[in-house]
Amino acid sequence: MPAITLTINNDLISARQGQTLLEVAREHGIEIPTLCHLDGLEAMGGCRLCLVELQGAPRPVPSCVTKAAEGMVVTTHSDKLVEYRKMLVELLLAERTHTCSICVQNNNCELQTLAAKLGIDHVRFDYLHQQLPMDASRERFALDHNRCVLCLRCVRVCDAVEGAHTWDVRGRGSTSRIVADLDRPWGTSTSCTDCGKCVQLCPTGALFKKGATVGEMKKERSFLNRILERRRLAAQGGTP
Amino acid sequence: MNRVELAELAETVTAQQQSCRLRLLVCCGTPCVAAGAEAVVAALREKLAALGNPADLELVGTGCQGPCSRGPLLTVLRPGQPEQVWQKTTPELAVSILEAELQQAPVPDENLLPADWPFFTRQTRLVLANSGRIDPENLEQYIACGGYESLAQVLHDMTPDQACDSVVQSGLRGRGGGGYPTGLKWQLVRKGSGSRKFIVANGDEGDPGAYMDRSLMESDPHRILEGIAIAGYAIGAEQGYIYVRGEYPVAAQRLRKAIKDAERAGLLGSRVLDSSFSFRIDIRIGAGAFVCGEETALLASIMGRRGQPRIRPPYPAEAGLWGCPTLINNVETFGNIPSIFSIGPQAFNAIGNGKSRGTKVFALCGEVVNNGLIEVPMGIPLREIVFEIGGGLANGAAFKAAQTGGPSGGCIPAEKLDTPVDYENLQALGSIMGSGGLIVMGEQSCMVDVARFFMEFCLDESCGKCVPCRTGTVEIYRLLSRICNGSASQRDLQTLEQLCQMVKDTSLCGLGAAAPNPVLSTLRWFRAEYEAHVSQRRCPAGVCTMDQLPLHLLGEQLLQRIAALRCDGEGY
Secondary structure (H helix, E strand, C coil): CCEEEEEECCEEEEEECCCEHHHHHHHCCCCCCCCCCCCCCCCCCCCCCCEEEECCCCCCEECCCCECCCCCEEECCCHHHHHHHHHHHHHHHHHCCCCHHHCCCCCCCHHHHHHHHCCCCCCCCCCCCCCCCEECCCCCEEEEHHHCCCCCHHHHHHHHHHCCCCEEEECCHHHCEEEECCCECHHHCCCCCCCCHHHHHCCCCCEEECCCCHHHCCCCCHHHHHHHHHHHHHHCCCCC | CCHHHHHHHHHHHHHHHHCCCEEEEEECCHHHHHCCHHHHHHHHHHHHHHCCCCCCEEEEEECCCCCHHHCCCEEEECCCCCCEEECCCCHHHHHHHHHHHHCCCCCCCCCEECCCCHHHHCCCCCCCCCCCCCCCCCHHHHHHCCCCHHHHHHHHHCCHHHHHHHHHHHCCECCCCCCCEHHHHHHHHHHCCCCCCEEEEEECCCCCCCCHHHHHHHHCHHHHHHHHHHHHHHHCCCEEEEEECCCCHHHHHHHHHHHHHHHHCCCCECCHHHCCCCEEEEEEECCCCHHHHCHHHHHHHHCCCCCCCCCCCCCCCCCCHHHCCEEEEEHHHHHHHHHHHHHCHHHHHHCEECCEECEEEEEEEECECCCEEEEEECCCEHHHHHHHHCCCEHHHCCEEEEEECHHHCEEEEHHHCCCECCHHHHHHCCCCCCCCEEEEEECCCCHHHHHHHHHHHHHHHCCCCCHHHHHHHHHHHHHHHHHHHCCCCHHHHHHHHHHHHHHHHHCCCHHHHHCCHHHHHHHHHCHHHHHHHHHCCCCCCCCCCCCCCCHHHHHHHHHHHHHHHHHHCCCC
16 A cells, blocks of 8 residues: 555544545544444444545545545644534534433433543533433333434444344434434334444433433332341241 | 538528518516516517417517516517517507507507616626527527538537637536536546446526526426537437436426427437437426435436435545536526637626636526516626616615525625625625525515524435534524524524534535535624524514513523512412
8 A cells, every 4th residue: 555645733644545534633633523433334424523634635635535635735723623523513412402411321422522632611502402202112222212313323333233223314414313224213123133333323312221220220128128027937936 | 400401591591581571579577477478478479469370570488688677568660670678568669669650650669678788788798698589499590590501510520629728728617516617527528438428417407486496497498408419429328317306397497398309309318410410308307306306316316316425435426326427517508608619718708707617597586676587697797687687676775695506605794895796705704605696685674584594494305314404404403493583592603603613614515515514604794684683682674573581581580479478478
């Protein structure tokens, strides 16, 4: 593979032909935030967080799909880009209802981490507070649309890796929703194999294993009385 | 049919038309039909039937004749005499005109449009040359106007490379709005490697107020087929698709009939005009998504996938339909192709201004006296379009702005009325040529409200793939709504500008990247109006009702109320 040389943030960097800018940057320890991107899945370029400035290009380009080329001059963290990334994450936070304190993914959430790393301490836009439904009809997993960021990792992994293509998108614009099969409750889906790949790849708490939510954390204490009652009966000589 | 037979047929039909004592052309475009053109046709047909359907009288239901607000339109042609056009025709008027003509009596001049009416005289009609002159469902009439002669010329006298070169020489640029040089695109696809190549004509017109493509497809479908076939020969494709918007059933039906007629006549299908070139065209119907006008989304839609744009490169010229090199042009661009070969690329190139050559079709609408479909040479001053062709503003109102390019375009203020209308000059003003919608607005229009209207359109039509377009448009719309209802602060205005710039820079496709244009251009030219809304809570045009209070005023009001309660001790 021929080697090429390009400039990233004023440093000369060598890369292999065919690598994306994101791969090159990560190899050299430059951290570019991403959300929809995941190594191994087909690039989508939807979250726009990995945008970098390329000399000669009229607009920032997504580094996850832009191939590195000889002589490119790239800036990954200009003031403008950092501000844009902040605004993009703020838009995501404002779009649906992301309440970390009651989320199953709290402290393990990619959106939360991104926001923290970018230093977002408030959201300048209106919270849209869409009241979206939850789909808990599947036996082991559940889907909460309120936490979905439409990164479509689930759609891509289900199609390309599991080969089931259970997930797809319904509607358009801000009314887009992830749907199972042809917009049926996930529990009635016949194509889903319960493999859980989508749940593992979901960056937020939108897709999660059942049993992890705050609401499910009720303790079962009635056993104590039951056991003691039976012992009492046994001590009295009766059959338990 | 071969080339000789084509020429013979053209001659026969022309001779027959010229032998007619009288030809009555009734506009059957959609606006005229809505105004009652069908009754006019029926009345004339009845009258002709009563006369025994003489062979020297011909009644033709044509496509759009142009001045849509004046319909139903009736054009009368007599050999050797200037044509006459009547506006707002009624069945009675049409019959009395026919009777007067037959009795050689003076025709009624009621509703007769003046012969030197600027609406007609100021136009240069290339693409629309046959619109309103022929029956769109009649192949022979199109052939009589020189139809398919360009295709025959290209097939028999030119190599594909020469055909591409001619388009390059003509200086034609994409008429869908982007303005990419058409000839260069053709050469790119021609050089592209792939087992097959495809051609796609984009007829998914969706800008509010624009209907050029619909009119062209409905009025002169064969012209588009001919243009596509020429492109097919030039780039080496055997299959073309016309992607027609789902809301245009008449256009789709006429195109279908045109394809069938042309195939029967040997002008499409296998061995076109007895040459070795074979070419098929199929229709694909959109399902009502504006974003499918974006080329990569359109390709996805044709392939049966969700109509969503994808990241370019690869451009469709390298990898389009099913990974094969694909040429996508707007239907109006294809409509220009036959003219380039019939008048010659040099003559075509002689029309226009700067880097914009040829003509452009506009749908002129809004508060202008003469609404309708016009075709003007590139570089014509905007003033001429609005005040001469358009006849100025209705009710003598003062001109405030002209909106071009629909939701991706911007507003041009009165002080820039003398700007030549071409790709570069419009872009310099923060607007775009777009597909050809031209909305004229008077003093009664609030520019913030206009921007809000277009933003509502964009947020509804966003596909939802990328974050800035999906959510950014919603937030821009909310900020604009707040400015319109009087509850915005200076900070909101700042946020609005930042957000617009961000959405413009970061969106994935052209829809999102251009969505803030109406806001940015109105902010540029009509900033005072935004300021008046925000700082004085006043709408200068009197459109917005300021029924909400900004937060700081709300707080103040609350404090005053509490203070009042304390002083006079009154209850709630």
